[in-house]
Each structure stands twice: as C-alpha cells, then as structure tokens.
Amino acid sequence: MPYLLPHSATINKKLMLVLAFGNLSYLEACTVLGERLSSSKQLWEDIATIELRDTKGGYENLAGVHKVAVAITPNPHARLDDVKEFDDFLQGFDDDFNFSISLYSPETIEETEYEEVLSTLLSVVREAGFRKANLVRPRKGSEVLTREIASRKIIDFIVLKVGEKYWLGATFYVPDSQQFTMRSNERPVVSSQISISSRLAKLLLNLSGVKKGGTILDPFCGSGTILSEALMSGMSCIGVDRDKNRIDNSKQNLEWLAKTRKIPKQSYSLKVGDSTRLEAVMDGVQVDAIVTEPILLPKIAATPSLDKARKLIRNSSRLYSESLYSMAAVVRKGGRIVIVAPSLRTEEGRDVSVLLEDVGAAGLVPFQPTSEPFEYPARMAHENTRWVRRLVYVFERA
Ligand SMILES: C[S@@+](CC[C@H](N)C(=O)[O-])C[C@H]1O[C@@H](n2cnc3c(N)ncnc32)[C@H](O)[C@@H]1O
Known part of the structure; x- marks a missing residue:
C-alpha cells in the first residue's frame, strides 16, 4: 500500500493515528512501536498521537489504524488560516494534486463547522498558489475514507479539534485492509x-x-x-x-x-x-x-x-x-x-x-x-x- 506523501514530508517524528478499534488499536501501536516511542497519548476514542525517537517507520505492520498522519505543527493552533508550517508543507507538492480535509473531534461535528474548516483551508491552499489543486469532498460526514484516499491518491489533511483549537496533520500512510x-x-x-x-x-x-x-x-x-x-x-x-x-x-x-x-x-x-x-x-x-x-x-x-x-x-x-x-x-x-x-x-x-x-x-x-x-x-x-x-x-x- 502506498506512502501517499513524498518522503521528505514524512520525516517528522510526531504522528497522529486514526484508530480503527479505539483503545485496542492504541495498545497495538504502543506494543508494536514500543521502545521507539518517546511519548504517546490516546486523545479520544479514535485518535492517538505518538512521538517516535527515529524515522524508521514500523507503522506498516499495524492492523488497527485507519490512517497514519504526520503532524504539520507540533501543537494545536487557535486559528487555521495563519499556520506558517502549513504554507511550508505545501511547497513540497506539484500544482495539480487532489486533496481532502478530514475533521475529527470527540464531539459530534456539525455540517456547518466542517464547511467552515473546509473553506478556511481551501483559501489557504489557493493563496499559497495552488490554483489547480482539486478538493475532494467526503462521501458523507466529515471524513474521507482510506479506500478512496488510496485509490485516488488524495493528499488528506487531518484536522483534530482539541478543545477550542485545531491541530493540523497530513495522512501519509493507509493500510491495505x-x-x-x-x-x-x-x-x-x-x-x-x-x-x-x-x-x-x-x-x-x-x-x-x-x-x-x-x-x-x-x-x-x-x-x-x-x-x-x-x-x-x-x-x-x-x-x-x-x-x-x-x-x-x-x-x-x-x-x-x-x-x-x-x-x-x-x-x-x-x-x-x-x-x-x-x-x-x-x-x-x-x-x-x-x-x-x-x-x-x-x-x-x-x-x-x-x-x-x-x-x-x-x-x-x-x-x-x-x-x-x-x-x-x-x-x-x-x-x-x-x-x-x-x-x-x-x-x-x-x-x-x-x-x-x-x-x-x-x-x-x-x-x-x-x-x-x-x-x-x-x-x-x-x-x-x-x-x-x-x-x-x-x-x-x-
Ligand atoms: C469463539 S470460538 C473461536 C473462534 C476463532 N477465534 C475463530 O475465529 O474461528 C471458540 C471455540 O472454542 C472451542 N472450545 C470451547 N471450550 C473448549 C475447551 N474446553 N477446549 C477446547 N476448545 C474449546 C469451541 O469449540 C469453539 O470452536
């Protein structure tokens, strides 16, 4: 199964995991990555963050994750439209990539909230000069599913809503389930x-x-x-x-x-x-x-x-x-x-x-x-x- 981002974009050691089986998937990640973890936290039912001591991978063997994402910023931000690291991150891409936004929160996500996040990030991408980048919307809800990401080679940006702040990442690995x-x-x-x-x-x-x-x-x-x-x-x-x-x-x-x-x-x-x-x-x-x-x-x-x-x-x-x-x-x-x-x-x-x-x-x-x-x-x-x-x-x- 593909790595979806150029390797240079994935060398960050802080990762976000979208968990398929909740707490059990978190236990699997901690077990498989073990001593290579410098920190790990299950933020809520289907989301965990981990920090690795190296960039050697190892998550390819995890059966319990839907997505592995690289954290674009080290911590959550109050606003999504002034994230400098996001601008830097985008520079690694060609002009005409497919991209999507998947929003995760421990609370129910209202459609209006998802639309707001989507339009903010769409403006950032356009302002960074990517006129031809193609936005792919989720079939339903606020999350684009792994099968679609893999088959259409989508750059899937992850937004975690942590309290009142947003934490931005990008999916770079999805398993072949x-x-x-x-x-x-x-x-x-x-x-x-x-x-x-x-x-x-x-x-x-x-x-x-x-x-x-x-x-x-x-x-x-x-x-x-x-x-x-x-x-x-x-x-x-x-x-x-x-x-x-x-x-x-x-x-x-x-x-x-x-x-x-x-x-x-x-x-x-x-x-x-x-x-x-x-x-x-x-x-x-x-x-x-x-x-x-x-x-x-x-x-x-x-x-x-x-x-x-x-x-x-x-x-x-x-x-x-x-x-x-x-x-x-x-x-x-x-x-x-x-x-x-x-x-x-x-x-x-x-x-x-x-x-x-x-x-x-x-x-x-x-x-x-x-x-x-x-x-x-x-x-x-x-x-x-x-x-x-x-x-x-x-x-x-x-
Ligand atoms: C839930 S099933 C296991 C299903 C298996 N994990 C699978 O995916 O096919 C439990 C099995 O345990 C067996 N079993 C129940 N009591 C047993 C015992 N005392 N010794 C050996 N097998 C036993 C049953 O015959 C049954 O096939």
Whole structure:
C-alpha cells in the first residue's frame, strides 16, 4: 500500500493515528512501536498521537489504524488560516494534486463547522498558489475514507479539534485492509458467528510480540482465523479445539491458505483436545505466545437483563479461569497470552464482563508496552453487535 506523501514530508517524528478499534488499536501501536516511542497519548476514542525517537517507520505492520498522519505543527493552533508550517508543507507538492480535509473531534461535528474548516483551508491552499489543486469532498460526514484516499491518491489533511483549537496533520500512510477482507471471505469455511475478522486476528498477533519464525498456540481455534493470520505473518502455529468439526474447519482453511499463499505445510499442526488441560494436550511442547478468543457467548436476540447477563458471564468466567492456568503452563517464560473476553451491555445500561484480575497465582503479570501503565482490559470500539463487546487482556509469563 502506498506512502501517499513524498518522503521528505514524512520525516517528522510526531504522528497522529486514526484508530480503527479505539483503545485496542492504541495498545497495538504502543506494543508494536514500543521502545521507539518517546511519548504517546490516546486523545479520544479514535485518535492517538505518538512521538517516535527515529524515522524508521514500523507503522506498516499495524492492523488497527485507519490512517497514519504526520503532524504539520507540533501543537494545536487557535486559528487555521495563519499556520506558517502549513504554507511550508505545501511547497513540497506539484500544482495539480487532489486533496481532502478530514475533521475529527470527540464531539459530534456539525455540517456547518466542517464547511467552515473546509473553506478556511481551501483559501489557504489557493493563496499559497495552488490554483489547480482539486478538493475532494467526503462521501458523507466529515471524513474521507482510506479506500478512496488510496485509490485516488488524495493528499488528506487531518484536522483534530482539541478543545477550542485545531491541530493540523497530513495522512501519509493507509493500510491495505482489503487483503484482510479477501482472506476472511474467500476461505472455504466462513463462520462469521464465531469468527473474529482477519484484521482483528492480525492485531491480536501483533500484541503477542512474536516475530517471524516464532510459534503461537490458539487453544480455542474454531475455524482458524488467528492461525491463518499467524501463517501469513511467517509464524508457525498450533491449533487446539475440543470440537472435531472445528478442527476439520481449521484444517480446510489452513490447507486452502497453504495452497493459495504458498505456505509450507509443516508450519502448522491441529489437535482435538480440552484446553483446560493443555499440559496433557501439548505433551511437553512450549510456545512463544498464546493468542485466543475462547468464547463470544451464545447468540442472543435482544439486550439481556442484568440477571441474564450475570448468568451468562458467570458460566463463561469458569472456562476462562480454568484455562488461564492451563495456558500459563505451556507458554515459555517471558511469552505472552493475548486473550479476548466478552462483556455484555444490559437493558439497564450496565456492563457485565468477564474480568481476569487475579492472575498472579498462575504466574502471569499484565503486559506493559511502555513505562506509562496501560489499564486493562483494552476495550474494542466500533463493534457490530450492540450488546456483546470484546475486551482484550495481554499477560506475560513471569
Ligand atoms: C469463539 S470460538 C473461536 C473462534 C476463532 N477465534 C475463530 O475465529 O474461528 C471458540 C471455540 O472454542 C472451542 N472450545 C470451547 N471450550 C473448549 C475447551 N474446553 N477446549 C477446547 N476448545 C474449546 C469451541 O469449540 C469453539 O470452536
């Protein structure tokens, strides 16, 4: 996928991230960029800013960002029509570029506000001498989407509304999310009821910290979405499920992937087994990390009552606590466990969640990607179901 700006424009170390999965994407960015970060902050649900110590990139591997933008100014400005750095920035471009303005705010953005920002920046661009630059408007709302930016090679200016001020940036990288959609939809067994998306699977693998050549285990592998993305990332993988049909599903999907993407067959193995007893199932084999989603709860037709939610969550909590000990026993020292847990929003508007808190006895500690403590669970934004949400925990084996 393209870098959309000339390289000279991207050497600034302060970046803005438009997050696809909110807090979870922020955790991914902090984990992948880790020690290279000199600062990071999630400004609101879908926006974070980070500062890198170098200009070596690394964001190409992030699955959870919609856009990576370079900050044109180091800080927000009260007015958009006198930003000197913006004039300087524009000098790098040819006469006839396509450009767009995407406005982000933690509050709802009124159409009039977007129009005001748009006309101010349009005047600045014209006054800087770019008569032929072509303004592309969003199809709806105040944001131009990544697919359009990439296909039409648009220079997408980002405006963050921080309090009463505006912070200006320019998108320079958008990931190719279509490859994930293709892999999710084309595989032989698509079971969207239990499956996470390929994109989310890749994000969870990024949280595991495992590199090419390492081995991950998914002890609740279902139809093998996490395993497939592990293979795509050059890892080896082991899948366990107690249901033989699911193991057959995974087998079909991985065979298809191996054939269509030329992955060596010996990179994966699948076993029928009970993951509350992994030591026996794995027979002494240890892995670099575990990445898994044990339960997404049975399908329910309507928002549950508090009583019903508590009952559902209590039932699944048991499986989580039993299997966490078992997982800790088969992950190597220093290896991570990335685990998705469900949370239910009740008709009373309360959240009832599987909470994984007392894990010290299992020899696990919460993984911290930076010196700033990250507060678990990471919450995933923009879910398509209204009452089941995903929470994510990352533990490290002490
Ligand atoms: C939510 S699905 C996993 C979906 C998977 N991430 C995917 O994308 O296809 C959970 C799986 O856990 C399996 N499972 C439930 N309890 C188990 C246990 N005790 N041991 C092993 N597998 C179990 C179920 O058979 C089911 O396939």
